[in-house]
Amino acid sequence: MTANVLFAGRTDAWPAYQPLLNAEFARLGLDAELRNDFAPEEVDYIVFAPSGPISDFTRFDRLKAVLSLWAGVEKVVPAVPASVPLTRMVDSGLEQGMTEWVVGHTLRYHLGMDAHILGQNGQWEPKAPPLAKDRHVTVLGLGALGTASARALSALGFQVSGWSRSQKEIEGVTCHAGPKGMKDALAQAEIVILLLPDTPATENTLNAETLGWLPKGAKIINPGRGPLIDDDALLAALGSGRIGHATLDVFRVEPLPPEHPFWAHPNVTVTPHIASETRESTAAEVIAGNIRRAEAGEPLLHLVDRSLGY
Template sequence: MTPNVFFTGGPEDWARYETPLRDALAAEGIAARVSPDCPDPAAVDYLVFLPGTVSDFTPFTRARAVLSLWAGVETITGNPTLTQPLARMVDDSLTEGMVEYVTGHVLRHHLGIDGFIGATRWEKAVPPLARDRRVTVLGLGELGSACATALAALRFDVAGWSRRPRRIAGITCLSGQEGLQQALERAEILVLLLPRTPETEDILNPQSIAALPPGAVVINPGRGALIDEAALLAALDDGHLGHATLDTFRTEPLPADHPFWQHPRVTVTPHIAAETRPETASRVIAANIRRAEAGAPLLYRVDRAAGY
């Protein structure tokens, strides 16, 4: 039977994904019917899912999987109507983009590049070597471990923290509440790459910010809800934090009147650190449909209890 694949995005998303998705399915030998239209939800076998589209999965009684195009799935894991298996997006291009973003901004802050842009006087400010700069990555999943490893390869002194114990060559791996305190206390540059869960929301709060060294820099390409925004702004205002480079926010696009835009110690980037790219993401989707059709386990299936 030819599977029916429902692409849940709108016309603009479909225009970007139609050809790559059809090509990827053909390359996997799958003769599927793929459409952004869904006249009969009960006839759908797979949903290629973009957050913010379908909210009630009850009518999709035949669906064998919901295949997300985003790495983050926090907006869907708690949906009580979602009884179908859910797979998140894990794609090498997402990882590459995140590694480039994180290493670029860590190097920017490590070298003090902002201080030289627009300079009009000869003032030497020699940074330490990378081996003398302590960087902490909160979150050691696919993206966090890749970023930590890349920074260690540049000889930064890197520690990582995760909820569950991890072992990564060249990284000081910490876990648990005591480990979190140690991770924060050493973080001259802090990178947030945790998923959003009830346990991680507002993990950067007045208490955890106070544990950071004076002048620490925060880089958040993870999730906006990881940060207590009022606490972050207060720490930037009083000088305890040196700078915050933020790529994700509780409300996106970031409202024009948000104080982050005008703050001299905040850099806003418009959620560009790890963008899903249609050509490579479509191959991941097609591979999962092939596996499901063959009765094999889905790649990157979400643990609904853990939230990722």
């Protein structure tokens, strides 16, 4: 029996995904029809993004699964009925893109590149940076993206610590968990990278108290979620010198309003939510692979845990 797959991502993404998904269906020998205009009662699977046209899933009576094109599913979980399996996007392109961005900005801080890029003032100051082995870096969040980033930084020789809700074991990374683990993870973090999900439990992970656990002058990199940081507490910590600099890719309101103080702050770098994104070619492989699994009665990969929200 043919599986009807409804594409419900952004309209402008359809021309890219249509041939890629159809090619993956054919490669896997999957009997599936892909369209972006099925009637709700005809749909077996929805390839979904919150930026797409669907917000009401109650009309889809025979829905077998919703397959998100986004790694973050906090906006999707409340909308999808609990009886319908929901998967999040975990793909190699997304991981590689995030790892490259994280490593790039970590090296920027580690090497002190801003002083030379922005400080062409005619003064010769030959001060070399320390080696990576003498620099402590902490990654908060050890899911797929956090783990990939932590491993890459460890491979470069950094002293890498990580924190997650539950205990993890990652070669080359000192892993912490739980409330006490958070304090231990931050205590030596000269550079801290946030890659946690956005849940009620993670909101304001960096706040007035936890920012105080960091070494004076620590640098912050946030490509995860805007609500992970208390903006007012961060601005206060930057003003006092407790935090040396912050590179922020995600915000509570996006686009970041022109009047927001982050834009003009001398110790904040704003990037417009470009740390990484879903790549169509690798995402198509993940989506098609999961539909094949569902049709074969196999467990779906990257299934969202509704109790945790991710």
